[in-house]
Amino acid sequence: MSNRQSFVEQPGAASSALAVRQACRSGSLAAHTSGLASAHVQGNLVILPKAYAADFLRFCQANPKPCPLLGVSGDPALPALGEDIDIRTDLPRYRVWRNGELVDEPTDVRALWGDDMVSFVIGCSFTFEHALMAEGIVLRHVEQGRNVAMYRTSVATTPAGAFHGPMVVSMRPLRAADAIRAVQITSRFPAVHGAPVHIGDPALIGIRSIADPDYGDAVEVMPDELPVFWACGVTPQAALAAARLPFAITHAPGSMLVTDLLHHRLAAF
Amino acid sequence: MSNRQSFVEQPGAASSALAVRQACRSGSLAAHTSGLASAHVQGNLVILPKAYAADFLRFCQANPKPCPLLGVSGDPALPALGEDIDIRTDLPRYRVWRNGELVDEPTDVRALWGDDMVSFVIGCSFTFEHALMAEGIVLRHVEQGRNVAMYRTSVATTPAGAFHGPMVVSMRPLRAADAIRAVQITSRFPAVHGAPVHIGDPALIGIRSIADPDYGDAVEVMPDELPVFWACGVTPQAALAAARLPFAITHAPGSMLVTDLLHHRLAAF
Numbered sequence: 001m002s003n004r005q006s007f008v009e010q011p012g013a014a015s016s017a018l019a020v021r022q023a024c025r026s027g028s029l030a031a032h033t034s035g036l037a038s039a040h041v042q043g044n045l046v047i048l049p050k051a052y053a054a055d056f057l058r059f060c061q062a063n064p065k066p067c068p069l070l071g072v073s074g075d076p077a078l079p080a081l082g083e084d085i086d087i088r089t090d091l092p093r094y095r096v097w098r099n100g101e102l103v104d105e106p107t108d109v110r111a112l113w114g115d116d117m118v119s120f121v122i123g124c125s126f127t128f129e130h131a132l133m134a135e136g137i138v139l140r141h142v143e144q145g146r147n148v149a150m151y152r153t154s155v156a157t158t159p160a161g162a163f164h165g166p167m168v169v170s171m172r173p174l175r176a177a178d179a180i181r182a183v184q185i186t187s188r189f190p191a192v193h194g195a196p197v198h199i200g201d202p203a204l205i206g207i208r209s210i211a212d213p214d215y216g217d218a219v220e221v222m223p224d225e226l227p228v229f230w231a232c233g234v235t236p237q238a239a240l241a242a243a244r245l246p247f248a249i250t251h252a253p254g255s256m257l258v259t260d261l262l263h264h265r266l267a268a269f
Numbered sequence: 270m271s272n273r274q275s276f277v278e279q280p281g282a283a284s285s286a287l288a289v290r291q292a293c294r295s296g297s298l299a300a301h302t303s304g305l306a307s308a309h310v311q312g313n314l315v316i317l318p319k320a321y322a323a324d325f326l327r328f329c330q331a332n333p334k335p336c337p338l339l340g341v342s343g344d345p346a347l348p349a350l351g352e353d354i355d356i357r358t359d360l361p362r363y364r365v366w367r368n369g370e371l372v373d374e375p376t377d378v379r380a381l382w383g384d385d386m387v388s389f390v391i392g393c394s395f396t397f398e399h400a401l402m403a404e405g406i407v408l409r410h411v412e413q414g415r416n417v418a419m420y421r422t423s424v425a426t427t428p429a430g431a432f433h434g435p436m437v438v439s440m441r442p443l444r445a446a447d448a449i450r451a452v453q454i455t456s457r458f459p460a461v462h463g464a465p466v467h468i469g470d471p472a473l474i475g476i477r478s479i480a481d482p483d484y485g486d487a488v489e490v491m492p493d494e495l496p497v498f499w500a501c502g503v504t505p506q507a508a509l510a511a512a513r514l515p516f517a518i519t520h521a522p523g524s525m526l527v528t529d530l531l532h533h534r535l536a537a538f
Contacts, residue, residue, distance in 0.1 A: 176468045183452040184464060195453060199445045200469060200495050226469050269538060 013038040018083055020258040021090035030092045030107045032254035038130070041192070041263055042256035043070050043081070043121035044233045045091060046240060047109070047249035050074070053118035055161025059239060060120065062158035066167050066235030068123040068191050070259070076113065078121065082260035087119045093252035100244030109249050123192035124233050124256060125170060127263045131185050137178050140219045147254075148172065150215035150232050154206025155197075157235060162243035168234040169197060171210070173221040179228050186230065191266045198229040205229065282307040287352055289527040290359035299361045299376045301523035307399070310461070310532055311525035312339050312350070312390035313502045314360060315509060316378070316518035319343070322387035324430025328508060329389065331427035335436050335504030337392040337460050339528070345382065347390065351529035356388045362521035369513030378518050392461035393502050393525060394439060396532045400454050406447050415486035416523075417441065419501050423475025424466075426504060431512035438466060438498040440479070442490040448497050455499065460535045467498040474498065 011020040011029060017040040023029035033042055048056055060067035071081045078085045088110045096104040096112065125148070129139055141148045148170045155167040174182055179199055187195040202210050210227060211218050215234055221227050240248055251257065280289040280298060286309040292298035302311055317325055329336035340350045347354045357379045365373040365381065394417065398408055410417045417439045424436040443451055448468055456464040467474050479496060480487050484503055490496050509517055520526065 176470075176473065177466070179468060180452055180464050180466075183449055184456050187453050187456075195449050197446070197449075199448060201445075201493075204445065204493055224470070224473055 011036050017258045017260045021082065021085065024092050024107070025086065025089040027107060033092060033256045033258050034126070034254055037258050039262055041070070041259045041261040041266060042124050042126050043259055044124050044236070045087065045094075045249075045251040045257050046120040046122065046236060047087070047117055048120070048245065049114075049247055050116040050118055052161070052243070052245055055163055056120060056240075059157070059160035059163040060122070060236065062160055063167070063235065064190070065194055065197060065231035066157065066233065068193060069120060070123050070191060070261075071119075071121040073119050074117070076119075078119065081121060081257070085257075087257070088113050091251050091257050092255040094255075095250045095252050097240070097245070097248040097250065099246055100241055105252055112249060121257055121259070122233055122236055123266070125193055125230060126256075127192040127266055128186045128189045128230075130263045131189060131267075132182055135181065135185055137174070137182060137185075139172055141172070141217065144219065146217035146219060148216050149210075149213035149219055150234055151202070151207045151229075152214045152238070157239060162245065163239040165235070165239045165242040166206075167197070168215070168232045168238055169205070169229040170216070170232040171213070171227050171229050173219060173225040174228050175225050179226050182228060188267045188269060190268055193231050193233070196228050197231050199226050202227060202229075280305050286527045286529045290351065290354065293361050293376070294355065294358040296376060302361060302525045302527055303395070303523055306527050308531055310339070310528045310530040310535060311393050311395050312528055313393050313505070314356065314363075314518075314520040314526050315389040315391065315505060316356070316386055317389070317514065318383075318516055319385040319387055321431070321512070321514055324432055325389060325505075325509075327429035328426070328432035329391070329505065331429055332436070332504065333459070334463055334466060334500035335426065335502065337462060338389060339392050339460060339530075340388075340390040342388050343386070345388075347388065350390060350526070354526075356526070357382050360520050360526050361524040363524075364519045364521050366509070366514070366517040366519065368515060369510055374521055381518060390526055390528070391502055391505055392535070394462055394499060395525075396461040396535055397455045397458045397499075399532045400458060400536075401451055404450065404454055406443065406451060406454075408441055409488045410441070410486065413488065415488060417485050418479075418482035418488055419484035419503055420471070420476045420498075421483045421507070426508060431514065432508040434504070434508045434511040435475075436466070437484070437501045437503040437507055438474070439485070439501040440471075440482070440496050440498050442488060442494040443497050444494050448495050451497060457536045457538060459537055462500050462502070465497050466500050468495050471496060471498075
């Protein structure tokens with residue numbers, strides 16, 4: 001008991017979203033946000049100079065399934081997404097990109113911020129996975145403690161300005177009855193990728209080998225299962241890389257913005 | 270113009286449901302109801318002596334996907350389903366069963382009616398097919414003017430009294446994106462079989478050959494399509510046959526009760 005004060009408490013599943021953000025801000029949390037403040041929506045982050053922001057906004061709006069926008073702001077605060085957010089400090093770790101190359105992975109980007117910066121927060125699959133698991137659907141990659149398997153497809157996004165590239169999808173193997181249920185459940189969450197974009201034969205969307213994901217970890221698809229594919233938030237990251245902008249900031253993989261929104265707040269019905 | 274009065278007008282897609290029923294009652298319509306009064310819900314009919322009605326009701330309630338009840342009545346009228354319905358005369362053609370054998374196919378069953386008869390009207394796939402086509406989904410069997418392909422499965426229904434047997438499913442081949450959309454659309458219609466029960470490998474539900482349906486007509490499944498399976502209203506007919514009741518009346522295949530309900534009236538949301 002007497003020692004308790006001398007430790008910084010690490011946030012956990014039951015923490016408030018604000019506590020997670022404050023742990024990031026104080027520097028006590030620089031790791032993944034997966035599983036933290038687990039009732040709350042997490043978001044991917046893209047920060048761009050204003051000169052590119054309008055095109056990126058158009059890109060997101062033209063490709064809403066892979067790039068569902070939860071919030072856009074020209075200010076470090078994002079009051080619609082959470083109390084006292086400072087987008088420059090409240091993620092565990094960032095990635096800094098110059099001319100399309102990764103140049104740094106800081107835990108704070110205040111020194112890089114300027115009045116011409118625009119932040120985009122994009123929905124992520126954690127929310128719909130939470131909804132699937134709440135309905136009793138077992139997700140193999142979660143069960144096995146792996147990252148979800150992700151693939152570049154032959155489906156092109158609608159380009160906007162410098163932003164272009166393939167749609168990236170995540171894959172979860174499910175038995176048919178669960179796949180049908182998963183369509184129903186994820187259809188309720190258009191703000192976090194919504195319904196699947198493909199079910200079945202991977203070759204039809206240009207995936208050569210299901211055993212060789214382009215991102216994340218491979219998971220097995222059993223003979224009585226269908227691979228079910230959802231549009232993935234890596235799509236805007238791939239489009240950003242393809243655009244080779246002079247300057248951009250993103251979240252580091254797995255180090256997301258934890259918002260105050262409850263998952264069920266995003267349910268469309 | 271002067272000749273017009275001398276013809277009995279045949280009902281068509283734009284007819285009212287009441288006009289279709291009156292054409293049945295007058296004897297001027299004894300053929301299929303497919304495509305007639307096309308905005309309106311059609312239903313399968315089962316008429317049983319009261320002694321078996323409670324078990325059949327339990328069977329339907331225990332198996333709501335193949336046996337969605339639109340109405341139950343111990344009276345020839347069914348005011349909840351339409352104006353001035355006389356269930357004994359208002360279908361084009363009936364089938365009369367004794368000890369599980371088909372013994373007659375009359376156009377009127379008034380002579381067989383008694384105070385102990387109970388009518389069951391069960392939802393049919395015409396309504397969800399209407400909704401799918403309204404969303405631009407092409408159904409091959411409709412396009413080719415065939416009956417939908419139906420199969421007995423290895424999935425057992427929950428038995429009740431004498432009623433038991435396999436779930437029968439209908440199959441429509443769809444590309445994955447349309448299959449996903451079809452799950453969304455038909456989920457809105459629980460009163461007419463609702464969402465599919467299976468997608469993909471037919472063997473997983475005990476169907477040996479997709480080219481050899483047990484009822485209806487075979488349709489081809491293209492290499493870029495998935496077979497999508499819905500619970501089918503033939504299931505209660507198969508359970509009725511299995512029960513080998515002393516006496517039962519059903520609609521003749523394709524000769525349904527045309528109700529006053531508009532299709533969209535059955536949408537759950």
